[in-house]
Amino acid sequence: MLVLGIESSCDETGMALYSTSAGGALLAHALHSQVPMHQAYGGVVPELASRDHIRRVVPLLRQVLADSGRSLTDIDAVAYTQGPGLAGALLVGAAFAEALATALERPSVPVHHLEGHLLSPLLSRRPPRFPFVALLVSGGHSQLMRVTAVGEYELLGETLDDAAGEAFDKTAKLLGLAYPGGPALAELAERGRPDVVKLPRPMLKSADLNFSFSGLKTAVLTKVRELATISEQQRADIARGFQDAIVEVLVSKALRAVALSGLKQLVVAGGVGANRELRRQLDARAGKAGIAVFYPELEFCTDNGAMIALAGALRLQSANSDMAGKVAGAFAVRPRWPLHGV
Ligand code: KG4
Ligand code: ZN
Numbered sequence: 001m002l003v004l005g006i007e008s009s010c011d012e013t014g015m016a017l018y019s020t021s022a023g024g025a026l027l028a029h030a031l032h033s034q035v036p037m038h039q040a041y042g043g044v045v046p047e048l049a050s051r052d053h054i055r056r057v058v059p060l061l062r063q064v065l066a067d068s069g070r071s072l073t074d075i076d077a078v079a080y081t082q083g084p085g086l087a088g089a090l091l092v093g094a095a096f097a098e099a100l101a102t103a104l105e106r107p108s109v110p111v112h113h114l115e116g117h118l119l120s121p122l123l124s125r126r127p128p129r130f131p132f133v134a135l136l137v138s139g140g141h142s143q144l145m146r147v148t149a150v151g152e153y154e155l156l157g158e159t160l161d162d163a164a165g166e167a168f169d170k171t172a173k174l175l176g177l178a179y180p181g182g183p184a185l186a187e188l189a190e191r192g193r194p195d196v197v198k199l200p201r202p203m204l205k206s207a208d209l210n211f212s213f214s215g216l217k218t219a220v221l222t223k224v225r226e227l228a229t230i231s232e233q234q235r236a237d238i239a240r241g242f243q244d245a246i247v248e249v250l251v252s253k254a255l256r257a258v259a260l261s262g263l264k265q266l267v268v269a270g271g272v273g274a275n276r277e278l279r280r281q282l283d284a285r286a287g288k289a290g291i292a293v294f295y296p297e298l299e300f301c302t303d304n305g306a307m308i309a310l311a312g313a314l315r316l317q318s319a320n321s322d323m324a325g326k327v328a329g330a331f332a333v334r335p336r337w338p339l340h341g342v
Contacts (some may be wrong), residue, residue, distance in 0.1 A: 001076045003018045005017075005018060005111075007093065011049055014031045015060035015063070016305035026123055027068035034049060043179050049086055064305075083334030083335055098331045112311075113308075128265045131149070133261050134269060138272065139271055144253065150311075150314045155340040159211040171216070171242050199220070209253055216242065247275070255289060268294070271302045
């Protein structure tokens with residue numbers, strides 16, 4: 001079965017072809033990032049995002065067909081991100097996918113964006129096996145989930161305010177870094193000195209598995225305001241202090257979630273999963289605890305079509321695929337959509 005995956009929930013248009021034959025393989029994937037377009041505004045402009053997705057979907061589809069040597073009629077199902085995300089951006093992918101599925105007389109598969117992130121490590125050369133605990137850290141979400149099987153997700157903990165990626169982006173802005181701030185702040189932090197700027201570790205010791213990151217951003221704001229002028233080294237030290245604090249909380253809570261679950265595997269997914277310090281700390285501490293950590297390939301950490309094609313294919317194959325294979329016709333997007341209970 002050949003599944004086309006379409007991602008358009010935010011500022012990246014992703015397209016991919018995944019084949020379930022021979023144990024499953026990603027045949028082609030293509031991505032167009034809108035980052036340069038939104039950079040002038042310091043963040044994502046939803047209306048511009050929607051319009052750009054419209055421009056990109058057809059060329060990207062042509063590209064993945066050419067790269068894989070397949071034709072439109074080879075496609076057996078069309079998966080797309082139904083939510084959560086920006087309503088207008090989601091509508092572009094949904095309308096395109098549903099129209100294509102109707103024209104091809106194939107099933108459409110609406111996919112939850114976070115389910116795509118959650119399952120993305122299954123695309124890597126060394127995939128995890130069900131069940132596992134997942135730390136999902138993106139721009140809009142920070143959650144710990146117990147993943148028993150495709151479609152069986154139990155929420156263990158989540159952020160009470162800002163998501164980890166959001167905290168990275170907002171703090172980066174405070175330090176004068178360009179959008180998208182997360183990767184830029186991580187790069188700056190590499191030049192910072194440890195323990196020069198000590199920041200709080202919010203909810204590190206709380207009994208639950210929840211997070212809270214908005215106070216950390218405020219602590220950085222206070223530090224920046226205390227300084228009349230800020231040198232490059234001071235900026236790097238603050239970035240380092242911020243990253244060390246957020247990483248310590250994420251690592252501690254993720255490892256505690258795995259310990260409480262009685263499982264031995266942790267999957268890290270979502271844009272913040274690309275953070276090198278997070279990976280370093282997790283690998284070091286998980287190794288000591290006998291926990292195996294799995295990451296998606298770096299290019300599949302942030303938004304992409306491959307994870308949507310994969311999630312769509314697994315949904316179609318799975319026994320609990322009540323959302324898959326519906327007859328195309330009416331459709332809706334879900335800008336707000338909790339993953340647990342999907
Ligand atoms: O998963 P993603 O591409 O989109 C959402 O679904 O939100 O995640 C994007 C988020 C952004 O907040 C971005 O700043 C953050 O992931 N991010 C990073 C890094 N790369 C991306 N944060 C910290 N370190 C990174 N290396
Ligand atoms: Zn995402």
